Amino acid sequence: MRRFLEGPYAGVLALAILVAVLPLALPSLFYLRIAALIGIFALVVVGLNLLIGYAGQVSLGHAGFFGVGAYAVAIGPTYLGLPAWLALIAGAAIAGLIAFLVGRPILRLRGHYLAVATLGMGLLFAMVFANESAWTGGPDGMPVPHLDLFGFRMSGARTWYWISGVSLVIGAWVAANVIASPTGRALRAIHDSETAAQVLGIDVARYKLIAFVLSAVYAAVAGAYLAMFDGLVTPETAGFLRSIEFVTMAVLGGLGSTFGGIVGAALLVLLPQVLTVFQDYEHIALGLIMIVVMIFLPAGIVPSLAGLLRWRRS
Amino acid sequence: MKRHLRMTLPSMLAAAAFLTAASTAYADIKIGSILAVTGPASFLGDPEKKTLEMYVDQINAAGGVNGQKIKLTVYDSGGNPNKAKTFATRLIEQDQVDAVIGDSTTGATLAIMPVFEDAGVPLISLAGAIQVIQPVRKWVFKTPHTDTMACEKIFEDLKKHNQTKIALISGTGGFGKSMSAECHKVAGQYGIQIVHEESYGPNDNDMTPQLTNIKNAAGVQAVVNPGFGQGPAIVTRNYRQLGIKVPLYESHGVASKQYIKLAGDAANGVRLPAAALLVADKLPASDPQKKVVEGYKTTYEKKTGQEVSTFGGHAYDALMILVDAMKRAGSADKAKVRDEIEKTKGFVGTGGVVNMSAKDHLGLDLTAFRMLEIKNGDWTLAN
Incomplete structure (x- = not known):
């Protein structure tokens, strides 16, 4: 029992329970929409955490993959006659493939160079979405058809809460599996020291690429969800600010902690809603909260608080 | 956990x-x-x-x-x-x-x-x-x-002046793109021919090459610039620098004093469709909108x-x-x-x-x- 509690799967179980119970505490569709959005963004961050938190490789371009997923479910059904679910899978596969092809050369870079390269990649995606207006509708975006599964129409906040919630649990479970596997150990070794990892016989390039591709697929699936949930996709979906938002979520919640990513996503989705009471000072308040968190909880919310609790107990 | x-x-x-x-x-x-x-x-x-x-x-x-x-x-x-x-x-x-x-x-x-x-x-x-x-x-x-209305208003004016062959230079931003598409749609109804077309990006800061193409294009009687933000101001400046003589039409997207400030003297002579609000003080007293726009202003x-x-x-x-x-x-x-x-x-x-x-x-x-x-x-x- 104790071993289970300390293992990676206890967190996933707790998350599953939370997802199952949460709707009972949410009074209206508005809260369900917020919860669904948290689930969607958390899914990206859980994937991104594998790359940033475990493999230690930063990416400022993940909104690009997010956009690939989003535009896949828009373009697939509209122009190619694909059913939405197939377009979603195709989008995730394309994002994974792009990540594989781009990742090989890009992941040779380190630190700032890698950050700049991924940034450029993300900007390229956004430019393509904004300029190929024959396919993407240009800067005003294009509508996204509904997802029909087993004869049911997937629309509305309640349905999407369950879709995003269940996906998040599955996503967290896959991430927990990866982390607990030899791949996870290799990733952490690369995070600590690439040279040391190499000396130990770890194929550094290969493991970095695995994390990159995995995180791209997570982002693409989440992007497809968001597009279908909103019923519209615009180039902002894949914009530079989105990429920054993802990294902020991961860092704020706590790198190297799947739960941290979820808390970070929840915080950045919730705060703008809560802070509307400050009216014109909304953005100042948001910035202030982030600064305070990073000063007092430098490792991110979840790891810092967990460390604090452990320290108190002992 | x-x-x-x-x-x-x-x-x-x-x-x-x-x-x-x-x-x-x-x-x-x-x-x-x-x-x-x-x-x-x-x-x-x-x-x-x-x-x-x-x-x-x-x-x-x-x-x-x-x-x-x-x-x-x-x-x-x-x-x-x-x-x-x-x-x-x-x-x-x-x-x-x-x-x-x-x-x-x-x-x-x-x-x-x-x-x-x-x-x-x-x-x-x-x-x-x-x-x-x-x-x-x-x-x-x-x-x-x-933006369809803006195109129609410009074309109406062009027709009045017997200028039917025009060149378009459009911004690639959402506004410019959408308006240029609408202009294409309604041009036929007004007997307007779009004989040449150029475009510029939202962050471009020199449109001389595109405008030189327009200057050299044969038969252009007027130039229409669907776009908004600072792009049209640069187009206007370059337009005068190149000494293009045919009339320049801007869209309602530049209808702010900011545009005139940015374009400076080059803006003189530019025509554009805009709401009555901009000329509130110059409207004749008989204008039905006079009272409302002056009050709001x-x-x-x-x-x-x-x-x-x-x-x-x-x-x-x-x-x-x-x-x-x-x-x-x-x-x-x-x-x-x-x-x-x-x-x-x-x-x-x-x-x-x-x-x-x-x-x-x-x-x-x-x-x-x-x-x-x-x-x-x-x-x-x-x-």
Whole structure:
């Protein structure tokens, strides 16, 4: 029992329970929409955490993959006659493939160079979405058809809460599996020291690429969800600010902690809603909260608080 | 891992409780608004927000509508469709508004329209593009002129001057692209031929190469520049530097003093379609819009200390159309108000005279646009 509690799967179980119970505490569709959005963004961050938190490789371009997923479910059904679910899978596969092809050369870079390269990649995606207006509708975006599964129409906040919630649990479970596997150990070794990892016989390039591709697929699936949930996709979906938002979520919640990513996503989705009471000072308040968190909880919310609790107990 | 759960659940519940507490303020008539107050489209949302707040205060001070006070809730979408949609859900579920004005941008409006269609709440959009009202949706209206109308107004003027062969130089941003497409659509109706076409990116700072191509193109009798922001100002400067002699037409997208400042002397002689608001003081006394636009201009400039823009004017029109409809309906009942908005006839706003119908949820015709010519760094009515 104790071993289970300390293992990676206890967190996933707790998350599953939370997802199952949460709707009972949410009074209206508005809260369900917020919860669904948290689930969607958390899914990206859980994937991104594998790359940033475990493999230690930063990416400022993940909104690009997010956009690939989003535009896949828009373009697939509209122009190619694909059913939405197939377009979603195709989008995730394309994002994974792009990540594989781009990742090989890009992941040779380190630190700032890698950050700049991924940034450029993300900007390229956004430019393509904004300029190929024959396919993407240009800067005003294009509508996204509904997802029909087993004869049911997937629309509305309640349905999407369950879709995003269940996906998040599955996503967290896959991430927990990866982390607990030899791949996870290799990733952490690369995070600590690439040279040391190499000396130990770890194929550094290969493991970095695995994390990159995995995180791209997570982002693409989440992007497809968001597009279908909103019923519209615009180039902002894949914009530079989105990429920054993802990294902020991961860092704020706590790198190297799947739960941290979820808390970070929840915080950045919730705060703008809560802070509307400050009216014109909304953005100042948001910035202030982030600064305070990073000063007092430098490792991110979840790891810092967990460390604090452990320290108190002992 | 157990501790993680202990921390997440209460924090989420606390946030949820906070959200509920924040939205229970009581008021009689609730008007919601989602605007791009910050972000790249803030030049739209900022004057819109100020206008709405200013006039809601004024209406309340004068006793409100049907004896009820208006409670205005403004949310800042930053022009982001996803955020706008979340706020749209919030306005309906939490704030339970009677009607909504917004969003400022086309993308965000397209995202929120289905929410109001489903909920049966009237929405008056402040977005430019024609897709908002075409096809007509039961609950969605808008006040700004469409880019199709801008093309038509320019073509009308060109035809008057017997200039039928034109070159287009368009911005690749949403506005320029959409307007250039609309110009292509209606050119035939006016016997206009687009003989040459160029484009420039939103961040380009020299359009000399494109304009040189136009200068060298045979038979161009006039140049039309659909675009907005700083691009058209650069086009105008380069245009004069190259000494191109044919007339230059800009769009209503440059209808702010900022454009004249940026383009300097080069702006003199440029023609553009724009709302009467820009030439409020130059309108003849007989003009039906004279009183309204002068009133709005004075009020806005006195209250904010900023120069009036047509964008704030669209928000004024939306609010007044809504308030008029509520007065005629005798209540804020959503279905009745919607019917009354649709019956708006002869409403004189800053954008023009509005005559809506079941088929037309904008209600403006070409008289809403005035053909302006810039002379000595100021707008004048062209003839």
